[in-house]
Amino acid sequence: MNHALILPVLIPLFAGSLLLLAGNLSMRLQRGLSLLATLGLLPVSLWLVQLAGEGSLQQYALGNWAAPFGIVLLLDRLSALMLMLTAVLAIFALLYAVRGDDERGRSFHALFQFQLLGINGAFLTGDLFNLFVFFEILLIASYALLLHGGGRERVRAGLHYVVLNLLGSALFLIAVGTLYGIAGTLNMADLALKMAAAGPDQAPILAAAGLLLLLVFGLKAAFLPLYFWLPSAYASASAPVAALFAIMTKVGLYSILRVYTLVFGSAAGSLANLAQDWLWPLALLTLAAGVLGALAAASLQRLIAYLVVVSVGTLLAGLAIGTQAALQASLYYWLHTTWVSAALFLLADLVSRQRGEKAGDLVQGPALEHPRLLGGLFFLGAIAVAGLPPLSGFLGKLLLLRAAGEGQHALWLWPLLLIGGLATLIALSRAGSTLFWRVGLHQLDSSELDRGRLLACVGLFLLSPTLTALAAPVLAYLGATAAQLHDLNAYLLLGGGR
Template sequence: MTHALIFPILLPLFTGALLLLAHRMPLAAKRGLSVLAAALLVPLAAWLVVLASDGELRLYALGNWQPPFGIILLLDRLSAMLLLLTAVLASLSLLYACRGDDERGPNFHALYQFQLLGINGAFLTGDLFNLFVFFEILLISSYALLLHGHGQRRVRSGIHYVVLNLLGSALFLIGVSLLYGVLGTLNMADLALRVAEMDEALAPLVAAAGYLLLVVFALKAAILPLHFWLPRAYAAATAPVAALFAIMTKVGLYAILRVFWLIYGSEAGPLANMVADWLWPLALVTLLAGVLGALASRNLQTTLGYLVIVSVGTLLAGLAFGSEAGLSAALYYLLHTTLVSGGLFLLADLVARQRGNVGG
């Protein structure tokens, strides 16, 4: 099943498009279609985990254009695991949304599917430009999902979230353009080879592009000092949206792992492991900021937002070790912290509903 790699992208893409085209269909039909599509992602992702379990890298060249010229999807054990994690979290959060949260605004289910499209694409792509494209898809969907249900608090938090991520997108595009202008490719594997063999005179430009990408990924992952948008945004979102957002910081960490272990890794010549010395202090201050914020919070949802930052700091600390043991521990922690964080957002919403204190 060589085409199995494209299904986690096509399924939410076509489902979201159908939901938009048939936006006048009854809500029950929208719910059924959206839940079915999300549920189908679970066995599909499980099958991809089985395929990837042999340790081989699997490539899917869209349009049969081979690397480094075509759009490449790449499946390994890490991306397969994250696809399965996303599918499980998304399907359960969507079921919770069907109890009434999806009625607060139009096109909730279409936006939810496009969010899944962006997340799945980011985990599968083997190309930096297409990573940018999938980042934009998931961010645009998240803007609308964050504002879903309206309310002054959501709008205020949403504006901060949108402005910061638009700035991040601009920096991402500049960094990608700089790499392409210097090295002539954006395929990650090809970039790793060209960085290792490049003229040392080009190193400052390639390093500048790498630091720009680090800032962008740190913003997506909510690493200090670029973390301040997350608690308010997650607290303002509806519970199923906040639960799905629990995987979004992991997309930023995944991008750091892919780019700075592959392109700027130990084989990168003068730029070898260039961000390694930054990761450990960033992890510690992010952990500290998350803990202090959680202790100072007066709102349960805000507390959970800061606990997401704590999990980001913990995961970054595992990556900072730069060893197989540290990476294994971080990935093991990533699985359960994402599910627990998503479940806690849903539980907090149940507590708030029973107390009669649900923010609009």
Template sequence: MNHALILPVLLPMFVGSLLLFGARLSMPAKRALSMTSTVLLVLVSFLLLQQADQGGLQLYALGGWQPPFGIVLLLDRLSALLLMVTAVLALFALLYAVRGDDQRGRNFHALFQFQLMGINGAFLTGDLFNLFVFFEILLIASYSLLLHGGGPERVRAGLHYVILNLVGSSLFLIAVGVLYGITGTLNMADMAKRVAAASVDQAPLLGAAGLLLLVVFGLKAAFLPLYFWLPRAYASASAPVAALFAIMTKVGLYSILRVFTLVFGDEAGSLANMAQDWLWPLALLTIACGVIGALAASSLHGLLAYLVVVSVGTLLAGIALGTPQAQSAALFYLVHSTWISGGLFLVADLIARQRGRKHTKLVQGPQLQNPHLLGALFFVGAIAVAGLPPLSGFFGKLLLLRSVEPGVQAALLWSVVLVGGLATLIGLSRAGSTLFWRVGQSQLDSAELDYGRLLACTGLLALSPLLAGLAAPLLEYAQATVSQLHDLPLYHQAVLGGGAR
């Protein structure tokens, strides 16, 4: 049994618990523990990525109890990729936070680690109930992280966020209960076989539970009409928290891809691909609504939050198309959008620190202390997120557009993505001209530029040209990931056979 597989869960859990019980430790000690844990997490994630790239599935049965009765963790190409994306994002967000943002609350580092525990567990679990458990862990941590730093705006956004997610958690539990009551199992691979063999009388209840899961995952992923919590929550959060939250919507999208491929996928009988008819129109409408919100945003934080919604719609379109080419393009775009969105939230905070009370409001403000440096960072992030060449966003959107066959779907996708990209560029251009050109004659005496924060921000944005340079091997990995994901007999054999395959 490969014990490295459980480290992405155990490492942040133990360090988070130590930080929680050692709440009175000095801030340097907390930072050292949290940073060491996150660096180790990056190393472990790359190790697991290398192991997953060999093509097999790895199973970890907790307590030695074999599936379908025991709790299992499953490592495949998809989970390994998302573990790596999360760890890298977390490292740069933490590098930013330790420059002073973590001092706004005594338990920031403990919560940060528990958040990583929940996210990593959600990506690794092979059990539907434990997907719910890890969802709850990451959500509980995110509730407190969203409120980190205090303030009435964060409290209002946090209350909205908590209430909606509590409703979503209740629906999740109901759906899991219905599925368990009918199939008698919670293991996703075993459930897939039982759903495929379900009787005609059982199919309507199973379908209702599946659609309930789609609503829950849609709330987590934040696509139309369930995205209304996201703009206010992301715009209100502190910079490192908003950067880490860039991976949160991907947990919902991952769950859709996993459950509706494995459990309700091609071999689910009368329930096969039941979500596809819903996902396609929702994806296009999510892109359109996100773009409209970005154009109407009155602050840079609000604009970036709506661009996260646009990225969700773009990813959902790739998943909804269902072809290997489209889903491979979606995985490439997922890596790009997560890192660049996180980097832009950090850039926005650097700008806000030099604008005083104007913060990131898109109104005339004082002259920036470092306009050329911050302008260059904003420009790189803007052209990357808008999908312009030569950065990674261009390759992600190009791959997605090329993946659709000529016809009605192609006309709709090309129109929405290209018009949405143009509108995104207009919104970012308006924001950039306001922040960097429509300025007063004087600078604030309190303006600052911390080089530690600058390093974290630059590091995340520098990943865009790196992804562009490594587009070929990353796309090859994504294609192998999609091929493995749709090899359902491989999952049945590996999980129910009790070992790596």
């Protein structure tokens, strides 16, 4: 049994526990330990990407209890990719935070590690109940991180976020209990076998539980009509927290992809492709709602938050099409949008620090101290997020449009994605002209541009041209990932410890 599979869970678990128990450590030591643990996740995740790239599924049985009785972690190309994505994002978010944002409240670094614990565990687990457990871990940590530093807006947004997610957790538990009561297992591979063998008397209840799970995952992923918590929460969070939260909606999308490809996939008999008819209209409506929200946004942070909603709709469209080509395109866009959205949240904070009380509000404010540098980064981010060449957003959208084919999917996706891109560009142009051109004659004496924060922001932005430069090997891996997800036989062999 390869013990490397549990390291992405153990590293943040022990680091977070140590940081919590040793709360009297100096901030310098806390930062050092947190950075060491987060940096350690990168080589581990790259190793797991290489291991998963060999093509075989890796299963880790905790306590050496075989499925379906024990807790198992499952490594395939998809989970390895998500671990690497999270590790890279976390490094840059933490590098930004240690420049002073971590001092605004207590236990930031412990909470940061527990957040990573929940995210990594959700990507690795092969069991629905433990998916619920890891969801709760990441949500509890995110509640505290969202409120870190205090403030009226954060408390208000945090209250909505907490209440909605507590409701989601209750529904998750009901769905999991229903599935266990009928199928007698929550191991995903074993559940897939049980779905295929379900009788006509069991199928309606199992379908209801499956659709209830879709509601829960939709709340986490923030698609219409369940996205209303996201703009306020992301816009009010501190910059490094908002950057880390760029992966949070992807946890919900990952759960949809995992559960409705494996458990309710093509081999599930009468329950096959249970969510497929719902995903397509939800994707298009979410994309449209996100674009309208971006056009109406009154602050830069809120504009970026709505662009996250747009990305959710775009990714959900790829999952709804469901072909290997569409999944490959979606996964490439997945990498792009997570890193670029996080970089934009960091950039929004850099700009806000030079505008005093105006902060990120899209109104006339004082002249920026570094307009060319920050304006250049904003221009780079606008091109990337709007999907213009030559950056990775253009390639991701182009691949997705090609994967839509020539049928009904193309008829809806082409105009909506292209018009949405144009509207996004208009919203960003309006914001850019307000922040960098329509400014006062004087700068604030208190304006600042910390080099550490700037380097973290630039590092994330540079990942977009890097994705473009490495498109061939990245797409080869993503194509193999999509093919593996469609090869259900390999997963079904793991059911029941077979």
